[in-house]
Amino acid sequence: MAETIEAVIEARGVGVELGGAPILRAVDLTAAPGDLVAVVGPNGVGKSTLLRCLAGLQRADGRIGVFGRAPADEPGFWRDVVLVADEPSWYPGLSTREHLELMRAVHGPARMDAAAALELFELTGRADLAPLSLSTGQRQRLSLAMALLRPSRLLLLDEPERGLDAAFRTRLADLLTRYAADGGTVVMATHDPRLAEATGARVLTLEPA
Numbered sequence: 001m002a003e004t005i006e007a008v009i010e011a012r013g014v015g016v017e018l019g020g021a022p023i024l025r026a027v028d029l030t031a032a033p034g035d036l037v038a039v040v041g042p043n044g045v046g047k048s049t050l051l052r053c054l055a056g057l058q059r060a061d062g063r064i065g066v067f068g069r070a071p072a073d074e075p076g077f078w079r080d081v082v083l084v085a086d087e088p089s090w091y092p093g094l095s096t097r098e099h100l101e102l103m104r105a106v107h108g109p110a111r112m113d114a115a116a117a118l119e120l121f122e123l124t125g126r127a128d129l130a131p132l133s134l135s136t137g138q139r140q141r142l143s144l145a146m147a148l149l150r151p152s153r154l155l156l157l158d159e160p161e162r163g164l165d166a167a168f169r170t171r172l173a174d175l176l177t178r179y180a181a182d183g184g185t186v187v188m189a190t191h192d193p194r195l196a197e198a199t200g201a202r203v204l205t206l207e208p209a
């Protein structure tokens with residue numbers, strides 16, 4: 001008998017109006033374990049809004065299932081799902097290393113320890129600095145490190161390439177490819193066609209509603 005593959009995301013006919021204007025209209029998206037999806041389109045077309053819908057942060061028309069449930073329907077939702085969108089609020093008084101240790105302490109068994117994450121995201125030499133003392137690209141690396149350190153099954157990334165140099169974009173593509181190869185699912189809004197290409201992501205192009 002054929003193996004049944006659990007849908008991670010099943011979204012049908014997603015529509016959103018904001019301020020009386022249509023933003024998304026009849027958007028469909030399905031994703032299975034191991035899938036990478038790049039959501040592309042011009043500024044303002046609704047890429048971030050779609051990610052917010054998938055995260056249960058924006059109400060939408062249509063049907064959205066994430067792991068077979070309405071997004072954010074139960075407290076356990078965020079055990080499986082990580083959203084990296086705008087820059088997070090940093091904890092005053094905590095260093096870069098301590099932000100990673102905090103993630104580990106809160107989320108339990110992590111994919112890697114803080115030292116490994118610092119190494120992987122090339123922040124070892126900056127570990128004792130406050131995040132606000134880091135450069136823009138270094139802060140984005142810290143956001144991604146905090147996201148990838150946690151155990152999860154779905155990554156929702158809003159322009160993860162933001163602020164990253166070319167070398168680190170390549171590293172990011174490798175990390176995301178590996179995450180998917182391990183059975184994780186990635187949905188990322190991006191303006192970098194090379195990131196979509198390098199990860200072999202399926203492309204979902206949004207058109208103005």
Ligand SMILES: Nc1ncnc2c1ncn2[C@@H]1O[C@H](COP(=O)(O)OP(=O)(O)OP(=O)(O)O)[C@@H](O)[C@H]1O
Nearest residue numbers: 018019023041042043044045046047048049050189
């Ligand atoms: N609260 C709101 N009220 C009215 N319009 C809104 C509201 N929030 C967002 N919008 C509009 O929704 C549209 C979609 O925004 P969104 O951030 O999803 O676009 P995007 O595709 O991610 O853009 P970018 O590539 O610039 O990041 C924009 O035109 C934005 O102005």
